[in-house]
Amino acid sequence: MLRQTQIVLWRLGAVLALALGVIGIAVPVLPTVPFVILAAWAAGRGWPALEQRLLAHPTHGPHIRAWRERGVVPRRAKIFATLAMTASTVFLQFTVTSPWLRFGAPAVMFIVAVWLWRRPED
Known part of the structure; x- marks a missing residue:
């Protein structure tokens, strides 16, 4: 029961961060990439399939991997x-x-x- 609750909370965090990232596409002062990186991090703890989709994304995947591997910010x-x-x-x-x-x-x-x-x- 506790593990199921943790998975649901990680998934909720991933979806919330991803939603903020999507909103950031239209709102100039809300950054997109940090929220996508956060979504991938949360997804890695409760939603591996979403994490893999984010890592494979043609635009955001390289940013996520660069951050994870070397802490790089363009x-x-x-x-x-x-x-x-x-x-x-x-x-x-x-x-x-x-x-x-x-x-x-x-x-x-x-x-x-x-x-x-x-x-x-x-």
């Missing part, structure tokens, strides 16, 4: 992510009144950007 993805985080920061400054969100979210995005740019590139 330069183009780094640039896009940095621009998206910068745009989000500007947007937050003009639309949010909570100082915690106006300054906290950009601080987190800055930390993510520093981490991202320290990852190896292909």
Whole structure:
């Protein structure tokens, strides 16, 4: 019973991450590839068939494999992510009144950007 519950939760996580990745195709500030990588990771724990489909995908499969094998993030993805985080920061400054969100979210995005740019590139 416990193993069945774990499998269902891993599958649910994989589907949720994949859905966010698909939404990211249309929403500029929501990244697609990190969510697809997350979906493959969760699928590997509860849905091996989905994991294999994601690894075999012509567009996202190479990104997933590069991340798993070498922790690689392509330069183009780094640039896009940095621009998206910068745009989000500007947007937050003009639309949010909570100082915690106006300054906290950009601080987190800055930390993510520093981490991202320290990852190896292909």
